[in-house]
Amino acid sequence: MKKILGVGAALVDMLIRVDDAWVKAVNAPKGGMTPVDFPTLKNLLSGILAPTFVPGGSACNTIVGVSRLGARAAFLSKVGKDSLGEVFENHLKDSGVESLLKVSKTATGSVLSAVTPDAQRTMLTYLGASSELCADDVTPELFDDVGILYMEGYRAYDAECFRKAIRTARAKGALTALDFGSFGVVNDCRPLFDALFQEKSVDLVIANEDEARAYTGLSEERALDALAELCPVAVVKLGKRGALISKGGEVTRVAPGTAKAVDTTGAGDLWASGFLYGLISGWNMEKCGKLAGIVADEVVQVMGTEISEEGWKRIHREMEAL
Numbered sequence: 001m002k003k004i005l006g007v008g009a010a011l012v013d014m015l016i017r018v019d020d021a022w023v024k025a026v027n028a029p030k031g032g033m034t035p036v037d038f039p040t041l042k043n044l045l046s047g048i049l050a051p052t053f054v055p056g057g058s059a060c061n062t063i064v065g066v067s068r069l070g071a072r073a074a075f076l077s078k079v080g081k082d083s084l085g086e087v088f089e090n091h092l093k094d095s096g097v098e099s100l101l102k103v104s105k106t107a108t109g110s111v112l113s114a115v116t117p118d119a120q121r122t123m124l125t126y127l128g129a130s131s132e133l134c135a136d137d138v139t140p141e142l143f144d145d146v147g148i149l150y151m152e153g154y155r156a157y158d159a160e161c162f163r164k165a166i167r168t169a170r171a172k173g174a175l176t177a178l179d180f181g182s183f184g185v186v187n188d189c190r191p192l193f194d195a196l197f198q199e200k201s202v203d204l205v206i207a208n209e210d211e212a213r214a215y216t217g218l219s220e221e222r223a224l225d226a227l228a229e230l231c232p233v234a235v236v237k238l239g240k241r242g243a244l245i246s247k248g249g250e251v252t253r254v255a256p257g258t259a260k261a262v263d264t265t266g267a268g269d270l271w272a273s274g275f276l277y278g279l280i281s282g283w284n285m286e287k288c289g290k291l292a293g294i295v296a297d298e299v300v301q302v303m304g305t306e307i308s309e310e311g312w313k314r315i316h317r318e319m320e321a322l
Contacts, residue, residue: 002147003072003098004276005174007138007165008059009130009154010077010101011109012084014051015265015304018114023122030116031210033123033154033182041126044112054304055091056111057130058181059152061266061305065273065295067096068312069319071280074098076142080129084108102137104129119261119300131157135164143172147280150272153181153211156189163192166201175279177204179272180211187214197230204233204279206272212236220244224251233285235275237268242293245285254289257297266305271296287322294318 020030026044028034036044045051060075067073075097079085085101085108092099109128115121138161143149149169156162166176178196180186186193186207193215196202205227207215212223220236221244227234228246237243240261243254261267274295278288298311307315 001072001280002145003074004063004066004148004150004280005074005076005143005146005169006059006063006150006152007076007155008152009057009109009125009127010060010079010088011057011111011125011127011130012088013054013056013111013113013265013304014045015054015113015115015263016048016051018116020116023114023116026124028122028124029184030122031120032184033125034184036124036126038107038126038128041110041112041124044124051112052304054306055088056266056305057109057152058154058179058269059150060092061269062150062179062272062276063097064092064095065270066277068307069273069277069295069315071277072098074100074146076100076133076137078102078104078129078133078137080104080106080108082108084110085129100142102133104132106132113265115263115265115303119264121263121265133161134158135160137161138164138168140168140172143169143174146172146174148175148177148276150177150179150276153179153185153189156185156192159189159192163196166196170201175203176201177206177276178202179206179268180215183210183214186211190215200231202231204235205231206235206237206275208237208268209239221251237271243271243289245289247285250285252285252289254293257293257300259297259301261300263303264300265303267296267300269305270299270307290322291319
Protein backbone atom coordinates (compact mmCIF):
# COMPACT_ATOMS: atom_id res chain seq x y z
CA MET A 1 0.00 0.00 0.00
CA LYS A 2 1.33 3.44 -0.91
CA LYS A 3 1.45 6.14 1.75
CA ILE A 4 -0.72 9.18 2.38
CA LEU A 5 1.21 12.46 2.59
CA GLY A 6 -0.35 15.34 4.49
CA VAL A 7 0.73 18.95 4.04
CA GLY A 8 -0.50 21.50 6.55
CA ALA A 9 0.18 23.58 9.61
CA ALA A 10 2.28 22.19 12.48
CA LEU A 11 0.50 23.59 15.50
CA VAL A 12 0.23 22.89 19.20
CA ASP A 13 -3.42 23.16 20.23
CA MET A 14 -4.29 24.89 23.49
CA LEU A 15 -7.77 23.74 24.48
CA ILE A 16 -9.98 25.78 26.80
CA ARG A 17 -13.65 25.72 27.83
CA VAL A 18 -15.49 29.05 27.46
CA ASP A 19 -19.00 30.44 27.14
CA ASP A 20 -20.51 32.27 24.15
CA ALA A 21 -19.82 35.61 25.82
CA TRP A 22 -16.07 34.92 25.72
CA VAL A 23 -16.23 34.21 21.98
CA LYS A 24 -18.10 37.47 21.39
CA ALA A 25 -15.65 39.39 23.55
CA VAL A 26 -12.66 38.33 21.45
CA ASN A 27 -14.58 39.21 18.26
CA ALA A 28 -14.10 35.80 16.64
CA PRO A 29 -16.71 34.12 14.42
CA LYS A 30 -18.05 31.16 16.36
CA GLY A 31 -17.01 27.86 14.80
CA GLY A 32 -14.48 29.50 12.52
CA MET A 33 -10.72 30.15 12.42
CA THR A 34 -9.26 33.62 13.04
CA PRO A 35 -5.54 34.25 12.38
CA VAL A 36 -3.78 36.19 15.16
CA ASP A 37 -0.24 37.44 15.72
CA PHE A 38 1.99 36.25 18.55
CA PRO A 39 1.39 39.26 20.87
CA THR A 40 -2.38 38.84 20.52
CA LEU A 41 -2.14 35.14 21.34
CA LYS A 42 -0.02 35.86 24.43
CA ASN A 43 -2.55 38.47 25.56
CA LEU A 44 -5.43 36.00 25.18
CA LEU A 45 -3.54 33.36 27.13
CA SER A 46 -2.73 35.75 29.98
CA GLY A 47 -6.25 35.38 31.36
CA ILE A 48 -6.39 31.59 31.04
CA LEU A 49 -5.30 29.43 33.96
CA ALA A 50 -4.78 25.92 32.61
CA PRO A 51 -5.18 25.21 28.90
CA THR A 52 -4.71 21.64 27.70
CA PHE A 53 -1.77 21.35 25.29
CA VAL A 54 -2.11 18.90 22.40
CA PRO A 55 0.08 18.75 19.24
CA GLY A 56 -2.18 19.13 16.23
CA GLY A 57 -3.23 21.16 13.25
CA SER A 58 -5.94 19.96 10.89
CA ALA A 59 -3.90 17.90 8.42
CA CYS A 60 -1.67 16.58 11.20
CA ASN A 61 -4.72 15.29 13.07
CA THR A 62 -5.89 13.57 9.91
CA ILE A 63 -2.52 12.01 9.13
CA VAL A 64 -2.04 10.77 12.69
CA GLY A 65 -5.47 9.17 12.42
CA VAL A 66 -4.56 7.54 9.12
CA SER A 67 -1.46 6.04 10.74
CA ARG A 68 -3.37 4.81 13.78
CA LEU A 69 -5.82 3.08 11.45
CA GLY A 70 -2.92 1.15 9.94
CA ALA A 71 -1.94 2.98 6.75
CA ARG A 72 1.48 4.36 5.89
CA ALA A 73 1.54 8.10 6.55
CA ALA A 74 3.88 11.09 6.29
CA PHE A 75 3.57 14.76 7.20
CA LEU A 76 5.25 17.86 5.73
CA SER A 77 5.33 21.19 7.54
CA LYS A 78 7.72 23.51 9.36
CA VAL A 79 8.34 23.98 13.11
CA GLY A 80 10.50 26.23 15.24
CA LYS A 81 13.77 25.17 16.81
CA ASP A 82 12.15 25.17 20.22
CA SER A 83 10.55 22.90 22.82
CA LEU A 84 7.14 22.97 21.13
CA GLY A 85 8.78 21.91 17.87
CA GLU A 86 10.34 18.94 19.64
CA VAL A 87 7.00 18.05 21.20
CA PHE A 88 5.38 18.16 17.79
CA GLU A 89 8.00 15.97 16.09
CA ASN A 90 7.89 13.43 18.91
CA HIS A 91 4.11 13.34 18.54
CA LEU A 92 4.48 12.34 14.88
CA LYS A 93 7.05 9.66 15.65
CA ASP A 94 5.04 8.25 18.54
CA SER A 95 2.03 8.03 16.20
CA GLY A 96 3.97 6.11 13.54
CA VAL A 97 3.99 9.03 11.10
CA GLU A 98 7.04 9.69 8.92
CA SER A 99 8.26 13.18 9.84
CA LEU A 100 9.19 15.41 6.90
CA LEU A 101 9.36 18.52 9.08
CA LYS A 102 11.51 21.49 8.14
CA VAL A 103 12.96 23.77 10.85
CA SER A 104 12.79 27.56 11.20
CA LYS A 105 14.09 30.22 13.62
CA THR A 106 10.48 31.38 14.06
CA ALA A 107 8.46 29.98 16.98
CA THR A 108 6.39 26.85 16.46
CA GLY A 109 2.77 27.66 15.60
CA SER A 110 -0.07 27.29 18.07
CA VAL A 111 -3.84 27.60 18.17
CA LEU A 112 -6.16 28.61 20.98
CA SER A 113 -9.16 26.32 20.56
CA ALA A 114 -12.10 27.65 22.57
CA VAL A 115 -14.85 25.10 23.18
CA THR A 116 -18.34 26.34 24.10
CA PRO A 117 -20.97 24.28 25.99
CA ASP A 118 -22.60 23.22 22.69
CA ALA A 119 -19.28 21.48 21.78
CA GLN A 120 -18.50 23.98 19.03
CA ARG A 121 -14.87 25.09 18.79
CA THR A 122 -13.65 28.53 17.77
CA MET A 123 -9.99 28.77 16.79
CA LEU A 124 -7.58 31.67 17.15
CA THR A 125 -4.47 30.66 15.29
CA TYR A 126 -0.84 31.80 15.29
CA LEU A 127 0.70 29.94 12.37
CA GLY A 128 4.28 30.71 13.38
CA ALA A 129 6.96 28.64 11.64
CA SER A 130 4.40 26.56 9.75
CA SER A 131 3.48 29.61 7.66
CA GLU A 132 7.04 29.67 6.32
CA LEU A 133 6.79 26.36 4.47
CA CYS A 134 7.44 27.48 0.91
CA ALA A 135 7.54 26.17 -2.63
CA ASP A 136 11.29 25.51 -2.36
CA ASP A 137 10.57 23.06 0.48
CA VAL A 138 8.32 20.99 -1.80
CA THR A 139 10.70 18.70 -3.69
CA PRO A 140 9.88 15.71 -5.94
CA GLU A 141 11.54 13.07 -3.75
CA LEU A 142 9.05 13.80 -0.95
CA PHE A 143 6.36 12.29 -3.16
CA ASP A 144 8.10 8.97 -3.82
CA ASP A 145 5.67 6.12 -3.12
CA VAL A 146 2.83 8.53 -2.25
CA GLY A 147 -0.63 7.33 -3.23
CA ILE A 148 -2.65 10.29 -1.93
CA LEU A 149 -1.63 13.87 -1.22
CA TYR A 150 -3.89 15.44 1.41
CA MET A 151 -3.82 19.25 1.39
CA GLU A 152 -5.12 21.25 4.32
CA GLY A 153 -7.10 24.29 3.15
CA TYR A 154 -5.23 26.62 5.47
CA ARG A 155 -2.08 26.08 3.38
CA ALA A 156 -3.83 27.77 0.44
CA TYR A 157 -2.83 31.19 1.78
CA ASP A 158 0.54 30.42 0.16
CA ALA A 159 -0.78 29.78 -3.34
CA GLU A 160 2.64 29.07 -4.86
CA CYS A 161 3.50 26.36 -2.32
CA PHE A 162 0.00 24.86 -2.47
CA ARG A 163 -0.03 24.72 -6.26
CA LYS A 164 3.47 23.21 -6.43
CA ALA A 165 2.50 20.43 -4.02
CA ILE A 166 -0.59 19.59 -6.07
CA ARG A 167 1.26 19.61 -9.38
CA THR A 168 4.22 17.60 -8.06
CA ALA A 169 1.90 14.96 -6.63
CA ARG A 170 0.05 14.61 -9.91
CA ALA A 171 3.31 14.36 -11.83
CA LYS A 172 4.24 11.47 -9.52
CA GLY A 173 0.90 9.74 -10.15
CA ALA A 174 -0.67 10.43 -6.75
CA LEU A 175 -4.31 11.33 -6.15
CA THR A 176 -4.87 14.82 -4.76
CA ALA A 177 -7.29 15.54 -1.92
CA LEU A 178 -8.33 19.01 -0.74
CA ASP A 179 -10.08 19.73 2.55
CA PHE A 180 -11.40 23.31 2.51
CA GLY A 181 -10.72 23.58 6.25
CA SER A 182 -12.84 26.65 7.05
CA PHE A 183 -15.44 28.89 5.44
CA GLY A 184 -12.96 31.74 6.02
CA VAL A 185 -10.35 29.91 3.95
CA VAL A 186 -12.90 29.38 1.16
CA ASN A 187 -13.69 33.07 1.05
CA ASP A 188 -10.05 34.17 1.18
CA CYS A 189 -8.56 31.60 -1.20
CA ARG A 190 -11.31 31.19 -3.79
CA PRO A 191 -9.16 32.29 -6.79
CA LEU A 192 -6.68 29.48 -6.13
CA PHE A 193 -9.40 26.87 -5.64
CA ASP A 194 -11.18 28.06 -8.78
CA ALA A 195 -7.97 27.67 -10.78
CA LEU A 196 -7.20 24.20 -9.43
CA PHE A 197 -10.71 22.95 -10.16
CA GLN A 198 -10.58 24.45 -13.64
CA GLU A 199 -7.29 22.65 -14.27
CA LYS A 200 -8.87 19.38 -13.03
CA SER A 201 -6.02 19.14 -10.53
CA VAL A 202 -8.13 17.99 -7.57
CA ASP A 203 -9.36 14.38 -7.32
CA LEU A 204 -11.22 14.69 -4.01
CA VAL A 205 -12.72 17.68 -2.19
CA ILE A 206 -13.97 17.48 1.40
CA ALA A 207 -16.14 20.25 2.84
CA ASN A 208 -18.47 20.69 5.76
CA GLU A 209 -21.85 22.28 5.10
CA ASP A 210 -20.69 25.83 5.87
CA GLU A 211 -17.66 25.50 3.59
CA ALA A 212 -19.72 23.95 0.80
CA ARG A 213 -22.23 26.78 1.03
CA ALA A 214 -19.45 29.40 1.06
CA TYR A 215 -17.98 27.96 -2.14
CA THR A 216 -21.13 27.06 -4.09
CA GLY A 217 -23.82 29.27 -2.57
CA LEU A 218 -25.87 26.09 -2.13
CA SER A 219 -26.73 23.64 0.66
CA GLU A 220 -26.56 19.88 1.14
CA GLU A 221 -27.32 17.85 -2.00
CA ARG A 222 -27.28 20.83 -4.34
CA ALA A 223 -23.89 21.87 -2.96
CA LEU A 224 -22.68 18.28 -3.34
CA ASP A 225 -23.83 18.20 -6.97
CA ALA A 226 -22.01 21.45 -7.67
CA LEU A 227 -18.77 20.18 -6.12
CA ALA A 228 -19.10 16.86 -7.95
CA GLU A 229 -18.95 18.76 -11.24
CA LEU A 230 -15.50 20.02 -10.25
CA CYS A 231 -13.73 16.78 -9.29
CA PRO A 232 -14.27 12.98 -9.36
CA VAL A 233 -15.12 12.59 -5.66
CA ALA A 234 -16.89 15.16 -3.50
CA VAL A 235 -17.86 15.03 0.17
CA VAL A 236 -20.17 17.32 2.14
CA LYS A 237 -20.14 16.64 5.88
CA LEU A 238 -23.37 17.46 7.70
CA GLY A 239 -22.20 17.24 11.31
CA LYS A 240 -24.78 15.51 13.50
CA ARG A 241 -26.70 14.50 10.36
CA GLY A 242 -23.92 12.44 8.79
CA ALA A 243 -22.43 13.12 5.38
CA LEU A 244 -23.00 12.96 1.63
CA ILE A 245 -20.50 11.50 -0.85
CA SER A 246 -20.64 11.74 -4.63
CA LYS A 247 -18.60 9.62 -7.02
CA GLY A 248 -19.35 8.84 -10.65
CA GLY A 249 -22.81 10.37 -10.43
CA GLU A 250 -23.80 8.14 -7.50
CA VAL A 251 -24.60 9.70 -4.12
CA THR A 252 -23.88 7.80 -0.91
CA ARG A 253 -25.50 8.88 2.34
CA VAL A 254 -23.50 8.33 5.51
CA ALA A 255 -25.61 7.85 8.63
CA PRO A 256 -24.98 10.17 11.58
CA GLY A 257 -23.07 8.96 14.62
CA THR A 258 -24.77 8.05 17.85
CA ALA A 259 -22.23 9.41 20.36
CA LYS A 260 -22.99 12.43 22.52
CA ALA A 261 -20.45 15.12 21.61
CA VAL A 262 -18.27 16.51 24.37
CA ASP A 263 -16.06 18.51 21.99
CA THR A 264 -16.20 18.66 18.19
CA THR A 265 -12.53 19.66 17.90
CA GLY A 266 -10.95 17.38 15.31
CA ALA A 267 -14.21 15.66 14.31
CA GLY A 268 -13.82 16.68 10.66
CA ASP A 269 -10.09 15.89 10.71
CA LEU A 270 -10.64 12.37 12.01
CA TRP A 271 -13.60 11.85 9.66
CA ALA A 272 -11.13 12.49 6.85
CA SER A 273 -8.73 9.93 8.39
CA GLY A 274 -11.27 7.16 8.03
CA PHE A 275 -12.30 8.22 4.56
CA LEU A 276 -8.71 8.45 3.28
CA TYR A 277 -7.82 5.08 4.80
CA GLY A 278 -10.72 3.52 2.95
CA LEU A 279 -9.78 5.29 -0.26
CA ILE A 280 -6.13 4.17 -0.19
CA SER A 281 -7.38 0.65 0.59
CA GLY A 282 -9.61 0.60 -2.51
CA TRP A 283 -12.90 0.48 -0.61
CA ASN A 284 -16.24 1.61 -2.05
CA MET A 285 -17.74 4.92 -0.93
CA GLU A 286 -20.23 3.37 1.47
CA LYS A 287 -17.52 1.53 3.37
CA CYS A 288 -15.22 4.59 3.34
CA GLY A 289 -18.02 6.71 4.78
CA LYS A 290 -18.87 4.18 7.48
CA LEU A 291 -15.27 4.07 8.74
CA ALA A 292 -15.07 7.87 8.61
CA GLY A 293 -18.16 8.08 10.80
CA ILE A 294 -16.83 5.51 13.25
CA VAL A 295 -13.59 7.45 13.80
CA ALA A 296 -15.37 10.82 14.09
CA ASP A 297 -17.87 9.34 16.53
CA GLU A 298 -15.00 8.29 18.79
CA VAL A 299 -13.15 11.62 18.82
CA VAL A 300 -16.16 13.76 19.73
CA GLN A 301 -16.39 11.88 23.02
CA VAL A 302 -13.08 13.33 24.26
CA MET A 303 -11.76 16.84 24.85
CA GLY A 304 -9.37 17.56 21.98
CA THR A 305 -8.21 15.18 19.27
CA GLU A 306 -6.40 12.51 21.29
CA ILE A 307 -8.37 9.27 21.03
CA SER A 308 -7.43 6.89 23.84
CA GLU A 309 -5.83 3.51 23.24
CA GLU A 310 -9.11 1.89 24.24
CA GLY A 311 -10.86 4.10 21.73
CA TRP A 312 -8.58 2.97 18.92
CA LYS A 313 -9.18 -0.65 19.92
CA ARG A 314 -12.94 -0.05 19.58
CA ILE A 315 -12.38 1.53 16.16
CA HIS A 316 -10.35 -1.43 14.94
CA ARG A 317 -12.96 -3.88 16.16
CA GLU A 318 -15.63 -1.98 14.24
CA MET A 319 -13.34 -1.83 11.18
CA GLU A 320 -13.08 -5.60 11.17
CA ALA A 321 -16.88 -5.86 11.14
CA LEU A 322 -17.35 -3.60 8.11
